[in-house]
Amino acid sequence: MENKDYPGKILHGNYSHALKTHVKENISRLIAFEKTLTPVIPYLSAWQEQENAMWYEFAGQRFSDLMGCPIPDLADVFKNRIVERRVYDYQDDNHHQIQPRRLRQPELTGSRKGLRKQGEKKGQVEAIYKVQLADGDIAWLKDQATVTAFKQDRIHVSSGCLTLVTKEMEAEEALRKAQQMLREKARALNLAKKIQEENAARLSGAIKQVEAARKEAEKANKAKSEFLAVISHEIRNPMNGIVGTCDLIMADDLSRQQTEYLEIIRSSAFSLLGLINDILDFSKIEAGKLEFQEVLFNVRDVVEDVSDIFLEMITRKNLELIVDIDPDVPEQVMADPMRLRQILINLISNALKFTRHGEIIIRVEPIRCENAVIELGFRVTDTGIGIAPEHFDHLFESFTQINDAKTREYGGTGLGLAICRQIVEMMNGTIGVDSQPGQGSTFYFNVPFKHEMQSRKDRTQTSAEFESYSALVAVENRSGRQALVHLLESWGFDVTACKTASQAVDLISASHHSALFHLVVMDMGVTDLEDPAVFKDVKSMVESVDLSIALTRMGKNDDVNRSRDLGFIRSMNKPVKQSILKNVVQNTFRNTHRTRPDPLPAEKNDATFSNTRILLVEDNAINRKIGSEMLRIAGVAVDTANNGLEAIEKVQKNDYAAVLIDIQMPHLDGIEASRIIRQQFSKTRLPIIAMSAHAKADNWKACLEAGINDYVLKPISRNVLFTALKKQIGPGHPFSVPESVFPCTQPPAPPETDTKNLPGLDIEDGLERLGGAAPVYAEILSDFCHTYTGFHQEMNALINRSDFKAAADLSHSLKGASGNVSAMALFESVKALEQACRQKNGQDAQSLLGQVREAYETVCRSAKQFCAQINAFKKEEKTDTSCLSTDVSVGEIKDLARSLMDSLDQCDPVVSETLVQKLAPLVHDTWKKEMTHLTAAVKNYQFEDAKKYMTRLMEKAGDWK
Numbered sequence: 001m002e003n004k005d006y007p008g009k010i011l012h013g014n015y016s017h018a019l020k021t022h023v024k025e026n027i028s029r030l031i032a033f034e035k036t037l038t039p040v041i042p043y044l045s046a047w048q049e050q051e052n053a054m055w056y057e058f059a060g061q062r063f064s065d066l067m068g069c070p071i072p073d074l075a076d077v078f079k080n081r082i083v084e085r086r087v088y089d090y091q092d093d094n095h096h097q098i099q100p101r102r103l104r105q106p107e108l109t110g111s112r113k114g115l116r117k118q119g120e121k122k123g124q125v126e127a128i129y130k131v132q133l134a135d136g137d138i139a140w141l142k143d144q145a146t147v148t149a150f151k152q153d154r155i156h157v158s159s160g161c162l163t164l165v166t167k168e169m170e171a172e173e174a175l176r177k178a179q180q181m182l183r184e185k186a187r188a189l190n191l192a193k194k195i196q197e198e199n200a201a202r203l204s205g206a207i208k209q210v211e212a213a214r215k216e217a218e219k220a221n222k223a224k225s226e227f228l229a230v231i232s233h234e235i236r237n238p239m240n241g242i243v244g245t246c247d248l249i250m251a252d253d254l255s256r257q258q259t260e261y262l263e264i265i266r267s268s269a270f271s272l273l274g275l276i277n278d279i280l281d282f283s284k285i286e287a288g289k290l291e292f293q294e295v296l297f298n299v300r301d302v303v304e305d306v307s308d309i310f311l312e313m314i315t316r317k318n319l320e321l322i323v324d325i326d327p328d329v330p331e332q333v334m335a336d337p338m339r340l341r342q343i344l345i346n347l348i349s350n351a352l353k354f355t356r357h358g359e360i361i362i363r364v365e366p367i368r369c370e371n372a373v374i375e376l377g378f379r380v381t382d383t384g385i386g387i388a389p390e391h392f393d394h395l396f397e398s399f400t401q402i403n404d405a406k407t408r409e410y411g412g413t414g415l416g417l418a419i420c421r422q423i424v425e426m427m428n429g430t431i432g433v434d435s436q437p438g439q440g441s442t443f444y445f446n447v448p449f450k451h452e453m454q455s456r457k458d459r460t461q462t463s464a465e466f467e468s469y470s471a472l473v474a475v476e477n478r479s480g481r482q483a484l485v486h487l488l489e490s491w492g493f494d495v496t497a498c499k500t501a502s503q504a505v506d507l508i509s510a511s512h513h514s515a516l517f518h519l520v521v522m523d524m525g526v527t528d529l530e531d532p533a534v535f536k537d538v539k540s541m542v543e544s545v546d547l548s549i550a551l552t553r554m555g556k557n558d559d560v561n562r563s564r565d566l567g568f569i570r571s572m573n574k575p576v577k578q579s580i581l582k583n584v585v586q587n588t589f590r591n592t593h594r595t596r597p598d599p600l601p602a603e604k605n606d607a608t609f610s611n612t613r614i615l616l617v618e619d620n621a622i623n624r625k626i627g628s629e630m631l632r633i634a635g636v637a638v639d640t641a642n643n644g645l646e647a648i649e650k651v652q653k654n655d656y657a658a659v660l661i662d663i664q665m666p667h668l669d670g671i672e673a674s675r676i677i678r679q680q681f682s683k684t685r686l687p688i689i690a691m692s693a694h695a696k697a698d699n700w701k702a703c704l705e706a707g708i709n710d711y712v713l714k715p716i717s718r719n720v721l722f723t724a725l726k727k728q729i730g731p732g733h734p735f736s737v738p739e740s741v742f743p744c745t746q747p748p749a750p751p752e753t754d755t756k757n758l759p760g761l762d763i764e765d766g767l768e769r770l771g772g773a774a775p776v777y778a779e780i781l782s783d784f785c786h787t788y789t790g791f792h793q794e795m796n797a798l799i800n801r802s803d804f805k806a807a808a809d810l811s812h813s814l815k816g817a818s819g820n821v822s823a824m825a826l827f828e829s830v831k832a833l834e835q836a837c838r839q840k841n842g843q844d845a846q847s848l849l850g851q852v853r854e855a856y857e858t859v860c861r862s863a864k865q866f867c868a869q870i871n872a873f874k875k876e877e878k879t880d881t882s883c884l885s886t887d888v889s890v891g892e893i894k895d896l897a898r899s900l901m902d903s904l905d906q907c908d909p910v911v912s913e914t915l916v917q918k919l920a921p922l923v924h925d926t927w928k929k930e931m932t933h934l935t936a937a938v939k940n941y942q943f944e945d946a947k948k949y950m951t952r953l954m955e956k957a958g959d960w961k
Contacts, residue, residue, distance in 0.1 A: 007072045008057035019150045026159045027058045034060040041162040068134030084130035140169035242269045295704040297337040304577050306344045311554040320359040323575040324483035327490035333449035346416040347443045351382035358383030381442040387435040396421040466492035471519040473497045474504040476526045501526045505537040523551045524559040542567045547588045613637040617647040617661040622817035644673030657729045663692040671706045678707035687728035715819025718769050760858035766822035778870040781863035792853045799845050808837035826855040904947045912938050
């Protein structure tokens with residue numbers, strides 16, 4: 001090595017031979033190593049502890065080129081270019097564990113002493129340097145060296161190599177940063193988790209507070225609702241009593257002043273009832289408790305039913321009510337009919353309140369139809385006092401009324417329109433008003449309904465059926481005339497319209513119109529009918545057409561009598577119901593050989609249903625007996641079934657005008673049986689009327705879904721039952737009822753009994769339910785007491801073994817029967833007992849059972865007394881009510897027995913009971929026991945048991961007298 005290439009000073013200095021020899025040998029070795037292709041930078045450095053000086057004894061050209069400086073300057077340049085040094089502490093000789101320590105530039109000087117000591121101790125050092133090169137780039141160099149200490153010279157010599165590890169360290173640095181980032185994220189996640197846990201704890205506490213507040217609010221709201229319901233009930237009962245009493249008194253002959261006073265009382269009672277209804281509905285809406293059903297219903301039926309409510313007041317105020325339903329309105333839509341009805345009632349009530357003369361028009365028309373949703377527009381137009389436009393914005397707000405002299409006299413709560421707006425909006429609809437003072441008002445609302453798309457063929461079927469027929473409409477009211485013309489034209493009629501009777505006569509008398517009109521519809525309120533000449537001409541005109549229909553006002557007997565005197569074939573109350581008019585027209589013109597029907601007699605107001613056959617489905621024998629007697633007295637032929645399965649079988653085999661079905665029955669309940677009847681046998685036109693002791697709201701949704709048409713609450717009221725039957729089938733349903741085998745005169749009615757001394761029984765109500773048939777009522781009471789003799793023992797056993805379901809069902813049976821025999825105190829006691837069983841409250845049930853027992857025993861004592869009075873009366877009667885001769889041949893008896901067997905096979909209670917009454921006096925004393933069983937089985941409609949007893953009697957027919 002030339003001197004100029006030698007950067008050190010040991011070889012030229014005054015040092016020990018050992019040190020110089022060590023340096024020289026290592027320099028030679030490193031020079032030879034540098035000449036190889038190994039990518040390392042060899043060096044030999046020395047450090048003098050006394051002077052704290054460091055220099056290179058050897059540094060190759062590779063080192064000089066990397067640092068960009070001459071070899072003699074390498075020591076200072078390298079020291080100044082070090083950015084960071086990482087020193088590895090060896091934990092053991094095998095280097096299994098290494099702990100690097102990072103030393104940056106300010107720490108390097110102070111760390112050299114420790115590095116030399118470590119090298120002296122271990123004999124080697126290892127470090128990594130981060131160096132900034134001359135061009136500014138960063139390089140990482142790994143330093144691996146052996147350290148030899150020469151204590152005599154106080155010099156440490158390091159011999160090693162530098163290796164470029166930039167890529168590796170950059171990767172390690174990236175990994176370190178990633179790890180650092182992960183650690184920071186982990187810390188952040190832990191912190192977030194901690195914060196989340198704290199927030200969750202705070203949120204949980206807040207939720208608990210909100211839940212507690214909600215429960216308190218619900219409790220308060222429930223208390224308010226229960227209070228309102230109780231107050232409503234307590235107010236409704238006396239109000240209904242006031243209204244009913246007024247109606248009864250007003251039926252008597254009264255002076256004008258008395259009548260006016262009663263009208264004031266009646267009107268005030270109705271106002272109070274309306275106020276109660278409004279407040280209840282408003283409170284439900286506020287509490288979010290107003291429930292909506294979604295069922296299929298007929299819009300026309302709802303609108304026409306609502307119009308019926310106001311007919312009496314419309315007639316009293318001498319107004320015209322017109323119902324105009326567009327023919328394109330679908331037959332069936334899906335929504336809540338009760339809420340639609342509520343809106344219409346409120347709007348029509350308002351119209352009626354503010355209209356003193358003129359008309360009220362209810363219009364329904366389709367607005368738009370998209371796929372399975374149709375938007376219908378409803379309009380209620382009146383000719384009342386009108387509303388100024390400046391009041392429109394506040395008209396639908398709660399407790400808001402127009403504050404002027406004209407409206408204050410009409411009163412009201414200001415809730416009706418607010419309730420309408422909220423219900424319409426809850427049905428996704430809109431509501432508004434058009435009005436001018438003195439020109440009337442139109443309240444309108446549009447609501448979307450789900451519906452099934454109707455085919456074009458279905459829509460045009462009716463119009464094609466009547467396209468060859470012509471009609472003449474004579475109605476004085478312009479709106480009513482237009483609505484009727486529009487309806488008939490939609491059915492295909494060629495319609496001519498006029499406003500007076502004389503114009504109708506002229507049209508039909510003209511030669512070019514001779515025998516042209518097949519249908520004539522005339523309002524009996526046209527003014528010129530008072531003219532005798534016109535009256536005579538109209539009568540002649542009516543005789544020349546196939547179908548003549550008179551339009552009359554409800555309650556106006558003059559209109560009915562006039563239509564009958566004129567010879568009109570049919571009469572209908574205004575406003576005309578589309579379904580009824582359509583049925584009349586179809587029935588008349590369906591036969592191509594048209595014959596003029598006989599004029600109909602005047603409509604009867606009593607509940608008689610001659611030529612009608614009904615199926616009564618009831619599992620309770622007492623209820624079945626009472627229902628059958630109520631129907632039989634009204635002229636109905638009754639078939640019975642004990643449960644839903646029997647009902648399905650009978651409906652499949654027979655045709656009925658209607659089905660009366662109990663909801664709660666064993667084997668198959670009334671709702672499920674009705675659903676099967678609708679689905680499997682397509683009895684879509686068969687009216688089904690449900691009977692239940694539960695409130696209508698509890699079951700009505702399920703009833704509607706099952707296809708049930710109406711609902712009657714137990715205990716059955718005769719008037720309510722026949723009103724439902726009239727609504728669903730009307731009197732005179734065409735079905736032949738078998739005549740009695742033996743015509744028999746009814747015994748005279750018994751004298752009035754002393755009902756005041758018969759606690760526990762409402763005798764008058766019970767007789768009214770059965771049409772005054774006291775012997776039948778006595779018989780039912782006797783059966784009732786006999787049937788439930790073991791009730792208390794059985795109930796006690798069920799309660800003791802906690803079989804509350806069976807106990808509730810048994811209580812329900814007694815509750816229904818006691819209500820139907822008019823034992824109302826017992827009814828209420830059993831009702832409370834049933835409720836306790838359904839709540840599984842054994843202690844209350846046991847306590848209430850004692851009350852039921854006392855009430856039952858009271859009823860039985862009174863029933864026994866009543867039956868004794870009836871039997872005493874029967875013994876006094878000398879009239880032969882058997883209608884049988886005592887001289888009857890055995891052959892005639894056998895014929896009678898065979899007829900009875902046939903009636904039992906057909907489950908016909910009316911004929912069967914008549915035949916049993918005829919057979920009873922003819923049976924030999926030996927067989928009186930079997931005859932008693934037979935009679936009881938027929939009375940309880942247990943036809944299978946009755947057939948068994950009858951078979952035994954027929955086998956012994958020869959023993960009969």
